Amino acid sequence: MSLYTIFISVLLSLVLQAEAAIAQNDMDYVMCKNKKIVRTIRVEKAGDECKTIYTKAGLDKDVGGGKFAGSCDKIVENIKGNLEKAGWTCKPVAAAGITEANK
Numbered sequence: 001m002s003l004y005t006i007f008i009s010v011l012l013s014l015v016l017q018a019e020a021a022i023a024q025n026d027m028d029y030v031m032c033k034n035k036k037i038v039r040t041i042r043v044e045k046a047g048d049e050c051k052t053i054y055t056k057a058g059l060d061k062d063v064g065g066g067k068f069a070g071s072c073d074k075i076v077e078n079i080k081g082n083l084e085k086a087g088w089t090c091k092p093v094a095a096a097g098i099t100e101a102n103k
Contacts, residue, residue: 030076032083032090039088041079043072052076 028043040055050072051065064075080090 028073028076029093030080030090031093032080032088034083034086034088039083041076043069043076045069045072052079054079 030041032039032041042053042055043050044053048069049065049067050069052063052072052075053060054063055061063079064072066072084090
């Protein structure tokens with residue numbers, strides 16, 4: 001199996017996991033862009049508890065959590081608001097997928 005095939009398999013697996021989590025409403029995801037720089041904010045839920053993860057320069061940072069999903073939603077809105085005030089464009093990401101490139 002080539003390295004390329006392994007890479008595509010792993011990537012596809014991660015995308016499918018993210019897609020499943022979004023479909024089950026287990027994760028909220030916001031993507032913010034400023035020129036070519038991208039940052040993300042996501043909420044990971046486990047039962048009633050949640051944690052908010054902020055990704056900057058490819059590094060995840062746990063920025064807060066709570067016993068209720070609403071707690072994490074407030075954190076997401078705070079971060080999103082701060083980024084937008086600084087000139088970033090943010091939007092929720094509802095689903096992910098891979099499309100095949102034309103050969």
